[in-house]
Amino acid sequence: MLVLPAEHRLRRREDFARAVRRGRRAGRPLLVVHLNSGGDPHAAGEGASPPRAGFVVSRAVGPAVARNLVKRRLRHLLRDRLDQLPAGSLVVVRALPGAAEAGYDRLRDDLDAALGRLLGRAPR
Template identity: 45%
Template sequence: MLPAVNRIRTASEFSRTVRSGARSGRRNVVLYGSITPGMDPSRFGFIVGKNVGNAVVRNLVKRRLRNAAAKSLTRNPHGLDIVVRALPASAAAGWPELSTDLEKGLSSVLRRLTARDDAATEGEGQ
């Protein structure tokens, strides 16, 4: 499971991450990520709307995504806020497919954040 310290909980934190972060879309999920200052622990938030399915299906999708996020914390324990939005196709996706989409999306977000950070650093040096 995902520890409480690694969860995004408030609406303002969700909004900040979605609006100011890098975005990566996959077949089953869309990931938004932003870099947090210092050595704050990485945190994940999940958005699973009614368009995904009924309550049973939504909870199943959330549990699978939380488990995949917990596994990715070993590679990125500090400095990230990630919001995962489940798309309607995620209702029919199995565990391996959701896990793969989350990992690939996370890699893409990290590349974009790193490129954005490198560009900002170059701009300061000139």
């Protein structure tokens, strides 16, 4: 099973809040990506901490089966893009209601466009 490695997962409410409130945001039709590349203050003496990501998929997206499918797709997509993120960055991907009906390719395109905008790259 392909999952996001444990060291790359956001778990604490404070980390989600820091990424959303203090990070930059890029919106797309299916999702909104928040990126705080300020680093993790809890890992000050440990060197560069890995980028960490979290996902917000609310009930507005659909029933539990649809929400879980969207989360799995987003985790898989972001796992393949972790090497593009700055060390210590926090990323929160919030799925919008249309994400449940969208296919894998549309989610990928929206995620790539949002990350490209946040990281200062032209979209692929």
